[in-house]
Amino acid sequence: MRYWNEWKQSMMHLFFPSLCALCKQALLVQENTLCFACEHKLPYTHFHALPNNETTLRLAGRFPFKQATSLFYFTQESAVQQLMHALKYEHRPAIGTYFGSLLGQQLREMEAFQAIDGIVAIPLHYKKEQQRGYNQSNLIAAACAEAMGLPFYNKAIVRKRFTQTQTLKTRSERVDNMEEAFFIKNTELLIGKHLLIIDDVLTTGATIEACALQVLKIPNTQVSIATIGVVI
Ligand SMILES: [Zn+2]
Structure with missing residues (x-):
């Protein structure tokens, strides 16, 4: 057979x-x-073991976190940008799974990422997820969790509403606008855990900051951050 x-x-x-x-x-x-x-x-960053990498520095001082890393440098017209575009707009979910596996295979070898208890993804608003057919960060997170042998707490965090376009706002306006957008649906499940928050691409970090601030309201949680791309 x-x-x-x-x-x-x-x-x-x-x-x-x-x-x-x-x-x-x-x-x-x-x-x-x-x-x-x-x-x-592919432009691997090799950030995972570096405490003062670009991803860490971009998020530093905005919320407390243990580790922060990105798998690839993300620049316009690059291969990673093309792949991310296909994942988000050309219905190529396999690319999300591929990215997530690569990330998980690297992080599971890293001393600094051994203390993580579980993985969460930055959620999309359900309407956007419906339009796209999937949340690309969920695909990345699920594959990363599988590669690391960790649970993926899918649907523990939800996005409540569409946020207005962020482009013309100042950083603090963006954060205020965003923070209200996340809601922890299953607090019990996440209490006391060290969670790895996964997103597709790190730009300003406002979305991750807003989501992390909500997660950190859960008693005794710690967070680490991993993204596939970091815009440089
Ligand atoms: Zn090829």
């Missing part, structure tokens, strides 16, 4: 090969989402 399944898989692959999400070349059976050549060229 196993050989039959493997044979079927190889035949499917031969006739309908998956393509690399970047260079569009046919993937090998052992490749997933990206070919090894494209994966190798």
Whole structure:
């Protein structure tokens, strides 16, 4: 049976090969989402073990956290930007799972991330999630949790309303506007835990700050932060 399944898989692959999400070349059976050549060229930050990395410095002083890191540098027109665009706007959920697995595989090797009890994702408003078909941060968080062997507390935090566009506001206005947007639905579940909050891309950090401030109202919680991209 196993050989039959493997044979079927190889035949499917031969006739309908998956393509690399970047260079569009046919993937090998052992490749997933990206070919090894494209994966190798991704701009890894190697931040995880650095206490004063760019992600940490951007969030420092805004709320107390244990660790903060990002997997990739995010610049306009870059490969990571293309992938993130496909994930968010071209219905490519597999890219979220791929990103999350890469992140989880790296973090599980890191001393600094061993104390984490569970993972939460920055939620989207349900209308936005419905439009998109999924919350990309949930896909990333679920795959990261699986790779790290940790629970993913899906739906423990909800986003209450659409926030107005953030672009023209000052930083403190943004934070006020955002903080009210998050609501902890399952406080009991999160009490006393060290939670890794996951988001797709870190820009100003206002969304993460607002969400973290709500999580930190739960008794005895600690937070760490991980994002796939950091805008530089
Ligand atoms: Zn490729």
